[in-house]
Amino acid sequence: MSESYSLDKVVYSKEGAEVALGVRTLSMKSSNWQKSKKGNEKDAGKYDTQEVVDGGSKDEKKEDEARRVATFSELFSFSTCLDKLLILIGILTACVHGASWPMLFVLFGDMTNTFVSYGQNLQTNASDSLNSSYGNDNTTNSSHGNLSSADNITVVLDFGAFEDSMTQFALKYIYIGLGVCVATYVHIAFLQIACERQTHKLRKAFFKALLRENIGWYDKQQSGELTTRLADDLERVKEGIGDKVGLAIQFLAQFVAGFIIGFIKGWKLTLVIMSLSPILAICSGLLGKVMSSYSAREQKQYASAGGLAEEVLSCIRTVITFNGQSQEITKYGQALEGSKKLGVKKALFTGLSVGFTMLIMFCAYGLAFWYGSTQVNEYNNSNGSQGLSPGGVFSIFFCVMIGSFALGGASPHITSILTAKGAGGTVFSIIKDEPPIDSSDPTGLKPAQVQGYIQFKDIEFAYPTRKDVKVLKGFNLDIQPGQTVALVGSSGCGKSTIINLIQRFYDPDHGKILLDGVDLKELNIHWLRGNIGIVSQEPILFGISIAKNIALGRPGISMQEIQAAAKMANAHSFISALPQGYDTLVGERGAQLSGGQKQRVAIARALVRDPKILLLDEATSALDSKSEGVVQEALDKAREGRTTIVVAHRLSTIQNADVIYVLDSGEVVETGRHQTLMEKKGIYYNLVTLQTIVEQEHQDDSE
Incomplete structure (x- = not known):
């Protein structure tokens, strides 16, 4: 056979x-060290590719930069109906997970009020007992420290009710914990499964798109840059469409739920805490925009350096023969210089933004505690008809605070999504490109x-x-x-x-x-x-x-x-x-x-x-x-x-x-x-x- x-x-x-069997392949580009005798004709203009690419007009560069940012619909364009169902369930459970945190502080506020009420009952019972004892002029000194049997029974009964209340609070915390456990598992697992399925198809589609491109397109590219796209950029896209989406939504749901509860329970105190929120919103929006721009530009620089490194390593014998190691190291360092500067600028801007954000947040908290004390005083003076109880102040403060912190927690995950948009722009533009000579047609x-x-x-x-x-x-x-x-x-x-x-x-x-x-x-x-x-x-x-x-x-x-x-x-x-x-x-x-x-x-x-x-x-x-x-x-x-x-x-x-x-x-x-x-x-x-x-x-x- x-x-x-x-x-x-x-x-x-x-x-x-x-x-590949023709004359060229994806990863086998001629080195600048060695050109064949027929290179001037066969690859005419090939060795000037870098000059042509870098020498484009400013309008072309702006257009290229804009094209390198993918849309959200593109990021999830490889999802099937099953993937979309998994994503939907993951998003809903992420919302449940996020909303559970403010609910904990609602319980915490109620529990605080129970503690305060119990303490007040103890104080009232003790005060009534002392007044009763000192009110009788014939009372002997030996009876001053003894409560009547009726007073002792009242205290015991109050403690029993208090203990029952605490037991109920403990059970509610356990129930919420079990719900959060299930919601966390579902939202992370489902979103990551959908991500793996999409990324698998995306990698195949991108590689197929590379192979169907015509040779004229390859003449304008650097093979190392395409390899970087296939590895690093797709990995960044994977990070941006997986559990990072769920975590970002979780924190956003936490933010929304926290502020909704704050407005329902005490809109005045919530507004005081939010008084500096516009500044925080501006900082967050500016940070996201700058991070997305820097990430796209940084990726372009790294891709260029990766192309240079691959070219050198693929021709390492020739480089060593001509003692070109030092020269190539210098060239590689120069290629990395641009990405280093961008990375430093991004780090400085990020640090400044986060630091300033924290300053504004803590100033808002100080203002909130001051105003909260006036609300408690008003509550006591009006016998609870106006103002806020101590537990209410704590509930509102912690709900709004954890909602505010949720924005900061969502920031790195949103950054990953924005980075995925920047990295995926070129990937999806290549996938969607219709080459004039399509070998798969x-x-x-x-x-x-x-x-x-x-x-x-x-x-x-x-x-x-x-x-x-x-x-x-x-x-x-x-x-x-x-x-x-x-x-x-x-x-x-x-x-x-x-x-x-x-x-x-x-x-x-x-x-x-x-x-x-x-x-x-x-x-x-x-x-x-x-x-x-x-x-x-x-x-x-x-x-x-x-x-x-x-x-x-x-x-x-x-x-x-x-x-x-x-x-x-x-x-x-x-x-x-x-x-x-x-x-x-x-x-x-x-x-x-x-x-x-x-x-x-x-x-x-x-x-x-x-x-x-x-x-x-x-x-x-x-x-x-x-x-x-x-x-x-x-x-x-x-x-x-x-x-x-x-x-x-x-x-x-x-x-x-x-x-x-x-x-x-x-x-x-x-x-x-x-x-x-x-x-x-x-x-x-x-x-x-x-x-x-x-x-x-x-x-x-x-x-």
């Missing part, structure tokens, strides 16, 4: 793999057969990051089915750009690219790339087994098909010689394999889908002569029966091409076979002659 290789455990979707033509007839008609093109530099100018090309066509020319002439356009990584600014007479824009992108195989100068292998790397070309294939593709690529013999054979892990980016071995695995991956079009982008230029011979033999086999486009650095490898196109400044200047072009003694002749001389000099030096 044939063994089927499924890629379910590989985190890269097929669409993502195809993008199911629409488009899917012809039953592919001839491989490719035409470029009057193509003009400039890379998105350098729109002012035309790479192709009125470019025309006609490639017949089954032909092997070679593209040669100096660096930056447009060779690799043609490879990118055929895969529809970009759309031309003007003109049409046709496959079998059909515009590429009308074809289904997934189908198009499924009929194209590519082998690039620097093959990209993932940290999985050799078999799974080959199977990335066509998921779900059998082991026999994998081995057949490896044999066509001259890779089967060296793979079989490995201790674990096709199950050998290649390491990060194929670090466990040599350059020639990686290239042959990449060829097998391209051939396993049996493509009608084969693109060879300087596939042997980075290899030594021995490895080049083996790989070139594999490429010669691969070209049979396919339309093949070869971008060559070593011109000796294309002498057997059916047609050679010589490019200069984005235009075709010479066309023909090798011998014809050599006889013309034009640009192609000069390139071949110069390369022959250089190779001869290298050979002489090695000898």
Whole structure:
């Protein structure tokens, strides 16, 4: 039986793999330390991305900042009906939890009145007993300290009623405690469960959105910044939509309940306590707004620094080779400087706001106690018809106080929610973005057969990051089915750009690219790339087994098909010689394999889908002569029966091409076979002659 290789455990979707199998990947961006010789043309404008991004107009920056703040509806946009039910129950129980605290102080006020009443009864009974004793002139001194039996009975009866009242208060506290226990468990557990469910879908949606973006979009991004979004920003969003929401609502409910009870029991005292509340409200509102702004800007700074760190770590060998550690540390420190300044400003502002808030609150409390004493005095003078009882003053004071403190308690949780809005702005904008070239778009033509007839008609093109530099100018090309066509020319002439356009990584600014007479824009992108195989100068292998790397070309294939593709690529013999054979892990980016071995695995991956079009982008230029011979033999086999486009650095490898196109400044200047072009003694002749001389000099030096 044939063994089927499924890629379910590989985190890269097929669409993502195809993008990665092109020339670029999400996390493998070229280092500033080292650029390939074709970098000037293939990645035109790529190395100036930072300048383009940072050099935008002020209006663009303001628009970008505004776009980076998500709405509350966006934060909860991935919630299902079940999630919404959990959130609703969590919010209601959070309100119950919050309202329970003021209720405790209502009981506390009633209990205080009971204590006061009991004390007054004791004092009254003692006073009546003494008056009765001293009122009888015949009373002896021995009877002064003795209460009558009737007085003792009255005191005992009063104590029994007092004890019963205290028992009732104790039971009420226990009942409230049990209710709070259940409410707390439900509101935290339900909100956190809903949060985990939403975050799981959000992470998948964000990663899917990243993989469906077109290459032109990636040219404007920093891969490290996207990784930061995927990790840190999503974690902040998770914090802002989970139990923090319940805690914020709990404190807000505590605030509302406290003030409602305060107004019901004594609106005058409540107003006195609230006299300084407008100042507190202004401080809280200003704090929230500034914190949200600082958090969004701070996240942007950290994302930029994270991109720099990832770029350095991904190219650590090159950095060490050139002793660039100190320079990179300095650059990283400079990148962190902006976030440090923002963090310091945020800390200073937060400390000042919280300190000033506490000052205002305690001033309000002092004023409340002073006014409360006048209310108690009025209560006593009017026999309870006016003013407030001692217990009433305590109830109102503590209800309003705990309500006020609840605002302070809600502040960090509200800050987490505002931070989630700031962090989620870019995340949701990427998820909602509709790329002009969407690899997941199911629409488009899917012809039953592919001839491989490719035409470029009057193509003009400039890379998105350098729109002012035309790479192709009125470019025309006609490639017949089954032909092997070679593209040669100096660096930056447009060779690799043609490879990118055929895969529809970009759309031309003007003109049409046709496959079998059909515009590429009308074809289904997934189908198009499924009929194209590519082998690039620097093959990209993932940290999985050799078999799974080959199977990335066509998921779900059998082991026999994998081995057949490896044999066509001259890779089967060296793979079989490995201790674990096709199950050998290649390491990060194929670090466990040599350059020639990686290239042959990449060829097998391209051939396993049996493509009608084969693109060879300087596939042997980075290899030594021995490895080049083996790989070139594999490429010669691969070209049979396919339309093949070869971008060559070593011109000796294309002498057997059916047609050679010589490019200069984005235009075709010479066309023909090798011998014809050599006889013309034009640009192609000069390139071949110069390369022959250089190779001869290298050979002489090695000898």
